[in-house]
Amino acid sequence: MTAVDVPVMANGVPVTVGASLPPYTLAAVRPENMKLWAGFLRDPNPIHLDAQAVRAKGLGNKVINQGPANLAYLITMLQRAFPRAVLETLEVRYGGMVYGGDAVEATGTVRELSLGVCASRVICDVSLRADGRDGVIWGVAVLSLGHPTAAETRSAGSILG
């Protein structure tokens, strides 16, 4: 039987069930970036561009970040935790809004890990909060991890001894 080495995250922490992924944070979502996202998405919805339009709809007093931008924070968190991984599937639910100026934090936890000789697969629970509000987005991501480098293997050891 071939020993399979446990992969590690970018911060050197071994990938084990229950391990927390390094959080991704932005100190403040910038309204000027929402204008860029309106271009990326070809979406001229004024609630992303004009606080008056948000007020007129009774949705608050600040411009509202695009949902895909919020999703991108989660994905970037995963990319930073697993730089050489390939995202295989992602399932998310959207439960809240992010406003201009909000601080956002994307977090994740390892739910399952399957180790293979050539590659390993990790399943993570992920979520995004904004200004302390939980449940902006939550879901599950499956990533295929590349074969660990020798240096990573040495730093993490082998869970199979």
Added chain:
Amino acid sequence: MSASELPPPPAVAGLSLSGTSTYVISADENRALCSTLEATPAADGSAHPVYFFIATQVGMGMTVAELCRVCDFDVEDGPMIASSTVTFSRPLMTQQGYRVTGEIVSLTRKRSRTFGVMDSLTYVLRLALSDGTPVLETSNVWMLPRRHLA
């Protein structure tokens, strides 16, 4: 009016959302997108994976406003995205042309504590290389509040 007495939603299941032109993830745009995330673009030319959403939405055969319109819903009434699922067959690359195919899966009407009545719109979109090689499949669910039916 009970749920069974509500007027039915438009019969749109099966309606094609396939695009008619090729969508290309511009390397410059990918760089700009990554800058909004305070992230560095990948050196290997791969695009940020969030382009699964952008490429399919932009490349499908109608705008979100038009999609709402075929569901007899005014986009100004505030459609809300509820969930997204994506399965990748291969990474997205910049400067690569993609074709989008897809269709509406369902439009169902139900009572809602928050909105009185709402329709749940589910559609699936697929991204492929120009030779047909599959790249990803994604499905989105949107909630369309029908306050006037409450």
